[in-house]
Ligand SMILES: *[C@@H]1O[C@H](CO)[C@@H](O)[C@H](O)[C@H]1NC(C)=O
Ligand SMILES: *[C@@H]1O[C@H](CO)[C@@H](O)[C@H](O)[C@H]1NC(C)=O
């Protein structure tokens with residue numbers, strides 16, 4: 400069968416355009432609104448640092464973690480797929496170009512800022528940021544100590560090291576520009592309560608929930624001041640989730656229902672976070688600090704799941720059949736649900752990729768102030 404010559408000609412032209420478009424893109428990528436994403440935190444933002452900490456208590460380096468990630472392999476993320484911060488990272492890449500996958504490949508970037516302790520965190524890859532987060536960490540130094548995670552202080556120490564390496568890769572002036580333009584995300588607090596305060600009665604005798612919250616908030620404030628002092632200008636800090644509606648606390652203490660006291664206490668913390676964030680914003684020159692409210696969108700999924708395509712909000716997708724007290728998935732595939740896109744939670748405490756995508760959309764709306 401003869402094909403019209405015109406088809407081949409058009410194809411050839413398209414191919415030539417395609418091939419030449421790549422190096423052109425690489426030389427002059429459209430100006431990015433956000434040059435890099437830097438993240439600090441606990442298991443909600445750990446993208447694999449704990450894999451490189453032999454003693455770390457929490458690791459997600461085995462299946463079924465990561466089974467629906469882009470590589471379909473466990474990476475250290477406590478999720479079946481992408482974290483909220485991965486989605487916000489994609490948002491950054493799609494601001495650069497209307498064809499995100501093409502742009503990131505053509506520029507030779509990994510799709511996501513690497514875990515700082517991983518071998519990938521070197522050379523040009525550092526330009527897009529890094530994650531210093533470590534599962535089991537918290538605002539309270541004692542939380543990280545229990546779980547052999549990178550404490551707040553350690554994450555800051557590595558961040559300072561990162562700044563020096565970035566300056567080596569790109570020069571001091573450019574590195575300073577990247578860091579002042581970068582979005583710095585902080586996501587701590589959940590572990591301080593759920594993996595420490597609520598399970599340690601001597602800690603509870605030492606501080607009321609309100610006092611413990613104040614102590615955490617002071618750590619938050621000093622971390623923000625330190626970041627600001629080092630030149631960071633765009634900082635987003637996540638609120639606590641509805642702690643009383645996570646599957647693990649529900650199974651442990653809730654007899655199948657959300658524990659409203661824990662949710663009220665989470666909101667008490669969140670109000671203090673909001674108040675302190677506005678004080679810091681007005682005090683520190685040039686600082687753009689936004690509290691990213693994850694309580695509201697996660698609660699929305701939990702109270703109206705079917706409106707958003709979800710069916711299960713009480714149980715995690717994995718590990719639910721075996722033990723009622725399961726927090727993390729077990730390193731076996733059995734007991735993993737077949738339809739995680741209908742589950743809000745992947746394991747006993749962490750949302751699924753599907754839920755993270757919904758939360759990320761809400762955060763991107765809230766975080767527009769950071770890049771405006
Ligand atoms: C509980 O908290 C107290 C007070 O901070 C601390 O001394 C103790 O080591 C903690 N216990 C555990 C098991 O973490
Ligand atoms: C904190 O501030 C955010 C953004 O203004 C808001 O959505 C949220 O409801 C506030 N949280 C509390 C507990 O007041």
Ligand SMILES: *[C@@H]1O[C@H](CO)[C@@H](O)[C@H](O)[C@H]1NC(C)=O
Pocket residue numbers: 467480738739740752753
């Ligand atoms: C798995 O990932 C694909 C592509 O990213 C997505 O379309 C699908 O909904 C995901 N499945 C679940 C269960 O989240």
